[in-house]
Amino acid sequence: MPDPPETERREVVEEMHGEEIRDPYRWLEDDTEEVREWVERQNEYADRFLENDARERLEPRFEARAEVPEYGVVHARGDKYFQRVEDAGDDRAKLVVRSSPDADPTVIADPNEWDDGESLDWFHPSPDGSLVAYGVAEGGRENYDVTVLDVETGEPVDVLPDCGRIGPVGMAWTDSGFYYATTGSADEGGQLDQEIRYHELDTETGDDPVLVEDVGERVWSHLEITDDTLVVAFHEGWTRSEVFRWERDGEGRGDGELVRLVADADASFRPRVSDGTVYLVTDYDAPRSRVVACDADATGTDPDDLREVVPETEATLMDCTLAGDSLVVHRQRDAHSSLSVYDRSGDHRHDVALPEYAAIAREDFRANPDAPEFFVRAQSFDRPPWVARADTETGETTVVTERESETDRALPDLVVEQQFFESADGTEVPAFVVHREGVERDGDNPTVLYGYGGFRNNLTPQYDRFRTPFLEDGGIYVQANLRGGQEYGERWHREGMRENKQNVFDDFFAVAEGLIEREYTRPERLTAMGRSNGGLLVGAAVSQRPDLFGAVSCAVPLLDMLRFHRFLLGESWTVEYGSPDDPEDFAYLREYSPYHNVERGTEYPAVLFETAAGDTRVHPGHARKMTARMQAANASENPILLRTETDAGHKTGRPTSMVVAEELDRWGFLYDRLGVLK
Structure with a gap:
């Protein structure tokens, strides 16, 4: 096994609430030439493991799955229907408009033709559909310029530069302009400096009056x-x-x-x-x-x-929307969706049929305020996302767009079950267990356990085109609905936040142990996978229970829970995690902070950390510092790897070509460590 790159220890010791905290790799938080050279060496080291036979065998299968169209949910305004569409062969989604749901689309903004690698991440039509505003960002950084387009002519009406973390929920149209919520840039540390302004069309943005300066x-x-x-x-x-x-x-x-x-x-x-x-x-x-x-x-x-x-009701109400004279309600029961139509006074009209274990994300639920129709983008573990139109008067649904590709049709018959596992305090924790028909419980199946557990974020059934080869090859995918989400309402969320965060980790361990007890797998063939807050989850898993997993996939993670609030959006997350500056919060944060619980001489499983230099949510310093500390402490022969994307952000704006490369890194690593094709 090649040794990882040397990382110099530069001891920093500070006292926090009476305890000495050692931070030997704090210098990796900085954006300096020295750190960039260290990142490059780590990428080169990771390549020695990630460029393996499994990746080579997966590459043609992944590239075939990339050559399929992707459809966003339809937004109806006036007599027009807007949608983000990524056709097969496109690298980025474009914005199209139709005169009716089944009419041919007209492309009105296409990032594939732009020169600077920018993405169109969101859009917001005016009430009559004559104008549409959309957000443009470079490198997934979520610092947006806003373009306002005349839909009929396709010509820009206005451009608002440097609006920060603006999005469609932070905009409201008037007859002559719009109100909007804007922030400072991530580069200047101003992502939480929010203002609400008003923009009159055809005027300079510098003249926009500020309604609210300090929120x-x-x-x-x-x-x-x-x-x-x-x-x-x-x-x-x-x-x-x-x-x-x-x-x-x-x-x-x-x-x-x-x-x-x-x-x-x-x-x-x-x-x-x-x-x-x-x-x-x-x-x-x-x-x-x-x-x-x-x-x-x-x-x-x-x-x-x-x-x-x-x-x-007993089901958790996720959202509602107004369609004509109806109120449409989206609920989730045991983490999958149901839809009901009411009149404006709340009298129930009818339910809208959905397939078993289908799910709708909050952003994929849109109504026409001027007509009895609404649109959803739904999906399940065994069916790719489809966009449907529902009639509020009849309850009938019609599929508007759904991809039908050879790779999707070739997916084997899948078994999807929802099982429950008892956590440390007796709480029953649900998890979806997905595998190919015919897979036997012999205690030796390669298994991926995915979790999140925070911020009221529900993990619902989702189709992942890059997961399907793993299922085809006999792998088992398990998606756990941990506390911290909102699957069972606000109480479920609060039982997984702040001083209760250990419940989330215990829930995850309970599912992992249950999978082993039920003879799906064994620790050497079990992977913990998570990203962002889920990266914190699997970081805590590898520091608390390294014996339970054979590999760990940890993407864009929070890992230093004593300094997370000092970077990017971190200060806003103290509501969810607690603040290290508070002595009571510090006590439990210190107890589980993954970075501070790495112990020298421990035999750790193989770990792939992934981060992005342009991440404007979670600072890449978390993954850098954790990698350095684990490489120095690890007593096993399993590699601790860090892959850094230099032209990407936390989640948005990734071109398809980059997504394929990232997925090949991740799944090639897991195939190799779990011995999927051996």
């Missing part, structure tokens, strides 16, 4: 507009929000003040507005959420006085 600890803003009333929800983390309306007191859009619409409460509220009414998806007095409402001109409404429209 304090609020993480992001949700803007909606009805009858010229702007409704703003400020979200403080993932458990609490405040709802206001903008009351104008002059001629200009910037003249006025925020007036509290709903009285302050320790709960989450997400608005949907129409015809002077504000509908709110809330977990106030309803852990699995419900829909309540008030008038848009209300002031300081007590949450107890909000009108209940759709009550709480």
Whole structure:
């Protein structure tokens, strides 16, 4: 086994709440030429393991799976239907428009023809569909320029440069412009410096009036507009929000003040507005959420006085949307989706049929506010994503776009089961177990266990075109629904956050041990896989239970939980994790922080860390420092690898060619370590 590159220890010792904390690799947090050279050496070292026979054999199969179209959900506005589409052979998704759901598309913005490697990550049409705004970013950095396009002519009307972390939920159109929430750039450390402004079309952005300058600890803003009333929800983390309306007191859009619409409460509220009414998806007095409402001109409404429209049920209410005169509700029961249609007063009309174990992401649920129709992008473990139109009057659904490729049709019959595993405190934790028909429980199957467990993020059935070779080759894929998500409402989330974070790790271990006990696999053939907050999960798994896994795939992770709040968006995550500056929070963060629990002389499993130099959410220093510390401490012959993408961000903006290369790194590594093709 080749030795990893030498990494110099430069001891930094600081006292935190009476304890000495040693950080010998803090210098790897910096963006210097010295660090870039270290990253290059690590990439070269990783190549020695990742360029293996398994990768070579997977490459043609992955390239074939890349040559398929991908369709985003349809947005209907006015008499137009907008959609992001990536045709087979494209490297990036383009924006198209249709005159009806089944009409031929017209391309109105195509990043594949741009020169600078930019991506079009989101779009937001005006209410009549005559204009569309879209976000353009380079290298997945999520610092956006906003282009406003005339849909009929295809010509730009306006360009707003350097808008930071803007997105479609932070925009609201008027007849002559739009309100928008904008931040500073990641390069200048201003991602949390949020403002709300108003832009009049055909004016200089430097003249845009600022409505709100300082939003304090609020993480992001949700803007909606009805009858010229702007409704703003400020979200403080993932458990609490405040709802206001903008009351104008002059001629200009910037003249006025925020007036509290709903009285302050320790709960989450997400608005949907129409015809002077504000509908709110809330977990106030309803852990699995419900829909309540008030008038848009209300002031300081007590949450107890909000009108209940759709009550709480045993299924978790994820979202609602307004389609014509109907209210469409998306729920999840045991982490898969159901849809129901109500009238505006909350009387149930009918349910919309979905296949078993189908799932809809929150961003893949869009309605036509002016017609009795809505659109979803659904998927399951054994069916690629399809986009469907649903009629709110009849309940009928029609598939609008669905890919039909040879590689998808060649997928073998799959067994999909939802099983439950008992965690350390007795909690029953669900997990989806997916494998090819005929796979035997002989205790020796290569198995991948994927988890997340945080930020109310539910892990629902998803089709992954690059996972299918693993299933074809007899692998077992397991997706665990750990606490910290919202699968069973806000209580499930809170049992996996802050001082309860160890529950998430214990849930993960319970599923892993259960898979072994049920003779699906054994530790040497079991992989822990996670990314972002899921990277923290598998980082904790490898530091707490290195005996339980034969390999670990850890992407864009948080790993130093005593300094995460000092970088990029980290400060905003103290609501979810707690703050290292608080002595009580420090105690439990120190207890599980993966970086601080690496122990010299431990026999660790093989680990592939993945990060991106352009990540504007999770600082790449986490993966760098953890790699260095584990390479120095590891007493086994298993490699500890770091792969860094130099022209990528946390998640968005990756061209298909880069996605294929990353997936080959990941799955080639796992195939090799688990002996899938041997």
